[in-house]
Amino acid sequence: MDPDLEELLKDLPGRRSRLEVHREFVLRLHRTGRSYRQIQAILARKFDIQISTTALFEFIQRRSRPRITPGNPPPAADQAYRNPLDREEPPWPIPRWTKEEIEAMRAKARASAHKPTTVPRRPPVFHYDPTRPLTNRPPDDKEINK
Amino acid sequence: MATAPTTIEPKSRVVFTQGGKGGVGKTAFASMLVEWYQNQAIPLTLLDMDTENKARGSLTHFFPTARKINMHVPDGLDAFVDVLEEGNPIVVADLGAGGGAAVQRWFSSMFTSVAQLGVTFTAIGVVTPDPASVESVLSWGHALQDNVHYLIVKNAIVDPADFSYYENDPGAYEFRRTFKPQEITMEYRFPKVEHPARQHGLTIGSVANRTPAVPELQKATVVLRAQAYRRNLFEELDRVKDLLLI
Numbered sequence: 001m002d003p004d005l006e007e008l009l010k011d012l013p014g015r016r017s018r019l020e021v022h023r024e025f026v027l028r029l030h031r032t033g034r035s036y037r038q039i040q041a042i043l044a045r046k047f048d049i050q051i052s053t054t055a056l057f058e059f060i061q062r063r064s065r066p067r068i069t070p071g072n073p074p075p076a077a078d079q080a081y082r083n084p085l086d087r088e089e090p091p092w093p094i095p096r097w098t099k100e101e102i103e104a105m106r107a108k109a110r111a112s113a114h115k116p117t118t119v120p121r122r123p124p125v126f127h128y129d130p131t132r133p134l135t136n137r138p139p140d141d142k143e144i145n146k
Numbered sequence: 147m148a149t150a151p152t153t154i155e156p157k158s159r160v161v162f163t164q165g166g167k168g169g170v171g172k173t174a175f176a177s178m179l180v181e182w183y184q185n186q187a188i189p190l191t192l193l194d195m196d197t198e199n200k201a202r203g204s205l206t207h208f209f210p211t212a213r214k215i216n217m218h219v220p221d222g223l224d225a226f227v228d229v230l231e232e233g234n235p236i237v238v239a240d241l242g243a244g245g246g247a248a249v250q251r252w253f254s255s256m257f258t259s260v261a262q263l264g265v266t267f268t269a270i271g272v273v274t275p276d277p278a279s280v281e282s283v284l285s286w287g288h289a290l291q292d293n294v295h296y297l298i299v300k301n302a303i304v305d306p307a308d309f310s311y312y313e314n315d316p317g318a319y320e321f322r323r324t325f326k327p328q329e330i331t332m333e334y335r336f337p338k339v340e341h342p343a344r345q346h347g348l349t350i351g352s353v354a355n356r357t358p359a360v361p362e363l364q365k366a367t368v369v370l371r372a373q374a375y376r377r378n379l380f381e382e383l384d385r386v387k388d389l390l391l392i
Contacts, residue, residue: 126324128288128317134277136310139319 018049019059030060156392157264158235160226162195163272166282168243170272171301172196174340175332176240177208179270179390181351181376182383188236188391191229195222196242205240207347217245223252227260235392246282250289257293267294268389271327274303277311280318287321295389296327305334328389330382338362339371350375 019026022043029039036053043049043056097105161179163172173196183190192212194205206212215225229237241249269290271283283298300309312318321327335350343350348358353372356364363369383390 122291124288124291126287126291126321128284128321130281130285132317134280134311134315134317136277136308136314138310138314139316 017055017059019043019051019056022047022049023063026056026060027063030064036060154262154264156266158230158237159266159268159390159392160230160237160239161268161270161390162226162237162239163241163270164283164286165241165243165245165249166286167276167279170274170276170279170282171299171303171332172270172272173205173208173240174335174344175270175272175299175301176205176238177349178332178351178376178379179383180205180209180238181349182380182390183236183238185351185380189234190236190238191232191234193225193229193237193239195225195239195245208349212240215239217241217248223249223256227256227263227265230263230265236390246286246289249286253290253293261293266392268297269294270297270299272299272301272332273309273312274301275308275311277315280311280315283312284317284321287325292325296325297386297389298327298329299332300329301332302334307334328386330379330386332382333375333378335375336371338365339368339375343372 026039026043029042034042036056039060040051040053040056043051163176165172180190180192192205192209193215194212195215195217196204197214197216197218204214206214213225213229216222226237226239267290269286271286273279273283287296298312300307300312339350339353342348342360342362343353346358346360346363348360348363350372352358353363354369354376356369358364363372
């Protein structure tokens, strides 16, 4: 920026609200449940300050935020919020699946999604050959144990 | 006993005589079985699926309330399930000679779904000294596999009765080893009791109770024989009641 313009900015007075001198009083009124219109009326009656509701609202909202003061410094860089996903090593143990395990889980999911709707038939447990003539001869031990 | 066909809690049971060989005493046994149920006041529904048997030999002849069902039409065996919806937990069905193919088709397409409803099946195979009766039981076992429980009735149609084909044949041995069927014996019944009772459509129980107004069935020896047949068979049925009740 042009040095002349920077010099001009330095000489400009800071923008300061008329309510700044009554800041604590206004915020206390707000905290104790007074509406903006009631605060507006009190300011007009007590201090002869005419202010719009919108301006009063912005003043209160802005002053209600935590302020960085010498007694309330900002968090140090290493304590600032960081996305856990950006960390190289997470502070908690995460189970690591092998590729084979992941592929097995995917295969299982695919199989469950394509389950057959019919129950497979059980294989027969007994077979009878009608072409074989029956016999009433008692079987010997070899036949029984066969 | 065969492996339980399903893990679903059983709610009803269909007990049916295997068709196949004719004249082995399927209906005679079925009528005694019905009397056993009635003796215990167990509500049941009777199905007479023996469409080929003449009127005097069918279950309807002994129990007029039995419903005549043609099992040879495509959905004939659906009656098993239809009648269960009416509330009686037990169905006794007397199948006629033949019919194995129809039953096999029905079980092949319907068994899984029906089993899910809690319906269990007991197949009754009647064997006699005639090897053809054993062949019939084995072929039904081949068709039904372990989808049913098996009850084998050794019917002594002659005295003494020789069941060596059922006891000694390797195929029959394999059948017993695989399905572990329960076996009971139906003792030889004298013609003087059996024939007139059948002719008049009377059960052994009614003869034993002296109810029929048929002179030849009111003789003391006939009544005593009928009482003995009933008592002995009921004892056998009590022994295998797990296959007959839910």
